[in-house]
Amino acid sequence: MVSFTTAKLPIPKSWEEFEDMISDVIQIAWKDPFTIRHGRQGQKQDGVDIYGKPYYLKGSYAGVQCKNTIISKEDIKEEIKKAENFKPPLKEFIVATTSKRDSQIQEDIRVIDEERTNKNKFSVRVLFWEDICLKLAENEDLMIKHFPQFVEKSASLENIYKKIMMSEVGDWKFEDIGGIYVYKKDANLTIRRDGFENSRPFEEGWVKKFADPKGRTNEHIIFYANTPIERIYLVSVDGARCSIPYPNLKEMSITSYQYKLGKIINDSFHSRALYDFEGYLRKAGIKVAEEEI
Numbered sequence: 001m002v003s004f005t006t007a008k009l010p011i012p013k014s015w016e017e018f019e020d021m022i023s024d025v026i027q028i029a030w031k032d033p034f035t036i037r038h039g040r041q042g043q044k045q046d047g048v049d050i051y052g053k054p055y056y057l058k059g060s061y062a063g064v065q066c067k068n069t070i071i072s073k074e075d076i077k078e079e080i081k082k083a084e085n086f087k088p089p090l091k092e093f094i095v096a097t098t099s100k101r102d103s104q105i106q107e108d109i110r111v112i113d114e115e116r117t118n119k120n121k122f123s124v125r126v127l128f129w130e131d132i133c134l135k136l137a138e139n140e141d142l143m144i145k146h147f148p149q150f151v152e153k154s155a156s157l158e159n160i161y162k163k164i165m166m167s168e169v170g171d172w173k174f175e176d177i178g179g180i181y182v183y184k185k186d187a188n189l190t191i192r193r194d195g196f197e198n199s200r201p202f203e204e205g206w207v208k209k210f211a212d213p214k215g216r217t218n219e220h221i222i223f224y225a226n227t228p229i230e231r232i233y234l235v236s237v238d239g240a241r242c243s244i245p246y247p248n249l250k251e252m253s254i255t256s257y258q259y260k261l262g263k264i265i266n267d268s269f270h271s272r273a274l275y276d277f278e279g280y281l282r283k284a285g286i287k288v289a290e291e292e293i
Contacts, residue, residue, distance in 0.1 A: 011098045018068040022096045030054035047082025060091035067097040073108045090122040101128040174268040194219040206284045210238035218243045242280040253289040
């Protein structure tokens with residue numbers, strides 16, 4: 001598998017592509033889902049392409065200027081001058097550039113930053129291309145989006161599997177409208193209930209062990225962004241009080257992965273724990289298979 005931190009990523013060919021990339025990186029760094037691109041091409045932007053409210057600024061705005069070109073100290077000073085006109089005033093200003101890291105410019109910016117903060121003006125930072133690559137390398141999802149040629153598909157699927165297996169029920173939020181389970185730590189990862197119109201009667205002996213002996217298929221689909229990853233097969237039992245993954249009939253068992261998905265789907269949906277998933281498994285005579293890791 002490619003080592004993301006050492007891979008030599010190609011510089012984007014267009015400013016639109018670069019700006020989109022920086023917007024994604026900044027949104028994660030700032031932990032602000034409402035980070036937004038400023039205006040549109042041709043409009044006055046006051047030196048700011050992207051703005052938002054970083055968590056560490058406690059409600060104040062920060063802005064980013066994207067420069068898909070080589071820059072100098074004078075270029076940065078010009079962008080700072082423009083950003084002074086942004087309303088409301090910025091607390092932090094970042095210049096993101098495809099220029100290679102330059103120690104002299106870094107020193108210049110440290111001096112400018114100190115002078116400005118001493119005057120209670122917004123701070124200034126520069127993200128060079130090497131810095132941006134490192135930020136991208138920290139997040140496989142961004143690598144998949146912007147540089148899929150550097151990511152093996154099997155590795156990305158394995159990453160999704162690991163996220164599910166390492167998650168807790170509390171990490172998921174259930175949206176009743178649409179029947180969607182959203183992974184709070186990565187909203188691209190969702191589990192979506194298939195339409196009720198696709199449900200059909202299900203009859204096997206273990207389903208009849210419940211007070212209501214009628215079962216129905218209750219399929220779900222794992223999505224990453226808008227890409228379907230895997231279909232999950234479950235059976236809704238006891239008047240839809242619990243959804244149980246299809247067991248291996250020979251062993252009457254489910255895998256630890258099926259168990260994890262069952263916990264997420266049942267316990268997130270029944271948030272008040274009215275129904276006991278483990279209890280339903282015991283009643284059906286289904287065990288969780290022991291697997292070699």
